[in-house]
Structure formats: C-alpha cells, structure tokens
Amino acid sequence: MMPNTRQTGRLDDRPDSLHVIGNWTITHYARLQAQIDAFKTQAGNGHELDRSIDLSAIETLDTAGAALLIDLLGVERMAATMAQAPELPPARRALLDTMLQAMETPLTPKSHEISKPLAFLAQTGERVEDFWKQQHLLLGFIGLILSALVTNLLRPRRWRMTALVAQIQQTGFNAIGIVALLTFLIGAVVAFLGATVLQNFGATIYTVNLVAFSFLREFGVLLAAILLAGRTASAFTAQIGSMKANEEIDAIRALGLNPVELLVLPRVLAILVTLPILTFVGMLSGILGGALVCLLTLDISALQFFTILQDVAPHHFIVGLSKAPLFAFFIGAIGCLEGFKVSGSAQSVGEHTTSSVVQSIFMVILLDAMAALFFMEMGW
C-alpha cells in the first residue's frame, strides 16, 4: 500500500465545484464525519449542492467512506455525478453502485418509543402482571410434573434410572461437603451466641438444647435447602435454558417425546431424594459444631452433651425432616420452569438463572414460615 493512506481525505469547496479528495476509509471516519458536519453548517441548512461534484481525486475508498459520501450527496445526486464521471475506475464504480443500491431504501427502522414516565408506568404494570402470571405458571407446571410422575410411576420401563442417578450425584453427593462445612460453622456460631446469652442466667447447660432444637427443627433443613437453591436451582435453569436457546427442547418435542418427562422428572426426583439426605447431614454436623464449642469453652463433656441430646424429643427431628421434600419439590420445579422460560439469548439465560435462585430461596423461606406457624398451632 502507498504510505499516503494515512492522510485523511477532505472536501475542497470551490465556487464552481466540490472536490472530493484523498482517503475516504473507515480509519478516518470520525474526522471525515466532522468535516462533513462542518461543511453542512457552512453551506447552511438546506444545503443546495448545485455545483458540479468531482470524484476523480479520491485515492482510496471503502464501504464506510462510500456510505459517508452518499449520505452527504444523497442517492440521486450521487448517481447523477457518477453518470457524468467516465474516468471513475470500474471497480470503484461497482462499489459505489452497490452502495447506492443498499442505501436506496430508507435505512432507519420504525421504532415505537414512548415517553419515559409512560414507559415507567408500563413497566410497573408489566411487573405486577408478570408476578401473577408466574405463580399461575408455576402451579400449572407443578400439575404437569405431577401428571408426568403419575403416568410414569405405573410404567417402570420408562423410569430413567441413569439420568436420575447422575442427577443425584450432581445435586446431592457433590454438595455434601459444602453443606456439612457450612452447618458445622453455623452450629458453632449458634452455640457461642447461646452460651453468651445464657451465661447471664447461669444456664449455659441449655446451650445444648438450643443447638439441638434449632438444628433439628429449622436450621438443618433451611440451610441445606438454601444451599441447594443456590447451587442446584441455578444449575437446572442454566442447563434447560441453554437447551431451550439452542432449540434442543423443540427437537425433543418434535421427536414426539415429552421434555417434562425427559428433563424435569429426573431432576425433581433427584432433588427430592437428596434434600432429605443433605438435611440429615446438616443436622448432624450442625450439632457437632455446637458440641465442639460446648466441649472446648463451656466445660460440658461429650457424655453430658449426648445425654441431654437424648432428652430432646425425637419428634423435632421428624418435624424438621418432613419439610425437606416440600422444599425440594419447589426448588426443583422453580429451577426447571425458569429454564423453560429462557428465550434465545445468553442474557436471558442469565436473567432466568438469577430469578430462579431468588424465587426458590424466597419460596423456601415463605414455606418455612408457614410451616412454623402450622406446627406451632398444632403443638408439635
């Protein structure tokens, strides 16, 4: 290439003619645009280009430069100019012709923009309506899952054991470590808090009851469920969502198969199996964390600790564990449903993954509060 491609092209405005000179390429685009703007203001608003236009001094021209020129002169003027310029090299003429064709029709798409306050109102309305639609959809989806479950229960040949086992491993066994660690630490924290408060009453021995009671009834299942909501609901949404974006779900349907049965059932069943197990792990290691604190700081021996533990009524354990399947079902259903709502784009996968985590944690805590009320009223 010649070294002078570095120089920006320019417009030479002479009284009788307008000369287009030099390099009109994309690397100079910003400066060329600035020149054109300056030229337009100088020529006045309704810039009448009644002078002849000379294109012979153009050195290099690419599609960006051609677009600028055509935008400046207008399609008709450019076509007329080219017709009167026999010296234009054929390759450049072909390029300009192609660009003319491309810019013949108006390029600006119609957009339906509305004013900001109105848009805000519309958005708020959409959100509220969306919320109700979501709940409606969730209920419908739960119905779908249940009906698929019932039809499949009767046909053991259609049980997808491999998928189920793989899901149990991913959602359950791979999460045991993190659940155990987290509940262990929180068990220790609860014991510390209990010890600090109860010391004032000289009742530090009740720390054991506090830890056992809270982990058996609430914390074991709640922490495991929240972890699973963050870890597994998001995974479900991302997996199903990218399949949706890639038209894989449509392919499953078109093959005459049921995506709910194929994708949702193994996941929901897997989480139904794993959350109770994780809850049990959570209860154990939470109590262990509490025990360790009691042992090290409160002079409560291990024997004492477990003797008191034996006195805590076993029905607390049942109450805690009974919530696990309920939480699991909702986490699984929300995770999968959000996946099905994904539409095409990567951004949408992200949005729905976030939404599935938020929704499932919200749902877990809401259900837990309702369950607490219920069990209290029942005196369990």
Added chain:
Amino acid sequence: MVSLREDTPRGDDHVLIRIRDLCNRFGEHVVHEHLDLDVYRGEILGIVGGSGSGKSVLLRSIVGLLRPSAGSIDVFGEDLQALSTRRRSLLERRFGVLFQRGALFSSLNLQENVAFPVLEHLGLARAEAEFLARVKLSLVGLPANAALQYPSELSGGMIKRAALARALALDPEVLFLDEPTAGLDPIGAAAFDQLLLTLRDALGLSVFLVTHDLDTLYSTCDRVAVLSQRRVLAADRLEVVEKVDDPWVRDYFNGPRGRAARRHINSSKVD
C-alpha cells in the same frame, strides 16, 4: 474475470497467509498433518473438502482461535501466536470473520451487533456507528426493520447475512468466511457472490472462503484448495483442481451438481 485469474507469477510479497507443516490434533484424533497452504493478496481462495475434513479447524487456527499442535502460520508476515496481545489485537482488527453458525451476540440486536466492533475499535459516536451498521445490513440484503431484531427472532439465512455484515463492519483486509451461503436462498447466494466480487475488486480484499456451494466456487474463486486426508491435496485454479486424480475430487466436481454448476458458468461466459 480479473487479472488474477490469469496465471500471474507470485513472489513472496504476494503471500498474505503462509501455513507450513501445520498439525492439529484433538487428543488421539489427528485433523491436520503436515499441511502447507499459501493465501495470496487480493485473491478469493475457496476451501473445499468433505464434512469433518477440518475446514473450520483450519480457519480457526489461522485467525488464532486455536493453537496449532505443531507448525507455523504467518499472517501479514507475522506469527500471531508469538505476538504481544496489543500487536495481535491490531492485526486481528484487519480480519473479518464469519463463523459457520453466525455467532451473533444473542443479547444485542442486529444493528448493535454490527456497530459493536466499530464502537470498540474506532471510537465513533453511537449514532455514527449505527448509521454505518444499518448501511452494512442493507448492503448484505437485509430490510431496514431487521436492524432492531434480535438473532433469536431471525431465520438461518438472515443470521448468515447479519454475520457477514458484522464481518464487514471494519472494512477488513482479509475476510474469513465459513460456509457463508449455506442456508441462503439461491437468489441471495447469487447476490452474495456478486457482493464478494465487487468488494474484492474495489477494496483489494483477500478472502478465505470455506464453501460447499459449487456455484459460489465457480463464479467467485480465483483458486481452490482441496482439503483431504489431513492435508491440502491441491491448491490451484479450478480448471487444474478439477483434473486432480483423486476419488473425492472426481466425485465432487463431476457429480451431477458439479456438472450443472460448470455448465451454468460456461454458458453465462458465452453470453
């Protein structure tokens, strides 16, 4: 068509991309072995080969997305893998790549997709970049209202066109096109061929064109490289490549479609 069609002697300074002794393997699976290929300045080089013969892998290793297992690839006389990130980015700015599946950004609409490289690299104002983007979209034959649509709302052929517009966004010096006409209607494919020739003639583009489309091959390519048995079997003008003594080449060019495409081209030359 153009002077390049005649057998001009080509010295070293005409070589734009030089591939020597390239090997690519995935685990045990060897895709390329001792592959040599030159791409000359200003030519349209067609790459043909059976499905899975490694055309896309070759393209990806040239543009630097895949580190070759062995061998060297020089582009503009420099080895991409050996360059600093900054130098490499400057060089890559002179490439335009159309991926086999379009690879449009799914969360941007078409206009934003095409304006994206312009905004990032040239620092234009958004309005200017979007004007350019709309021109490019119209250039590849998309209607004006497609500019605000998202990739998931488009047909396969429209995605290909938009991807071409993005590849052309920076007016690159080299175009890498991976099956650009697959999924286009025949009229669109013919318009594409014409656009490619116009741009090459006006801008001196070099084009690395992976294609199965025999019509595109016959009407646009200066040379054709056949990828087979892990290497480039032949890289020459079509008349020469057609006569290469290889079962795949024979079947490819002398099958019913090959004959039809050739007949069509020959008759249009007479006109």
